[in-house]
Amino acid sequence: MAQVRRRRPWIAAILGFIFTGFGHVYLRRWLRGAGWIVAAMASSFFVPQTAVDAATTAVMTAFTNPQAVQSMTVPVEQLLPIYAVMAASIIDAYIIAKMNNQIVEEIEQGVRRCPACAKKIDDSVNFCQWCGTDLDDELSL
């Protein structure tokens, strides 16, 4: 939490749209991004193998022979579980970016937050009332 910087929510959303988890990479939330990639892969277990194969073939063909894709049929409705996880990951990335920017704004306004747990802390105390982290170092600045 030491280097909180402003992140654009819509960039996080677009990156997450291009590839599940990329929005979280932009937000430096590596583990959460990896979790979404795992979730997207896990969601394919709820989709018939034929639909996964058809979608994979269509994506591969789109790169090599874009014209051929138009004549291919992909059972879109069967892919719904995968789309649902992808959509949720995009929303998650957007919300995290918003929350991140809110914290940046509070820091700029002088609101103190615990460096360990990131919760708001009272001006008059030299420890975090939420996790007990000693804040003497911060006070001596």
Ligand SMILES: [Zn+2]
């Ligand atoms: Zn704390």
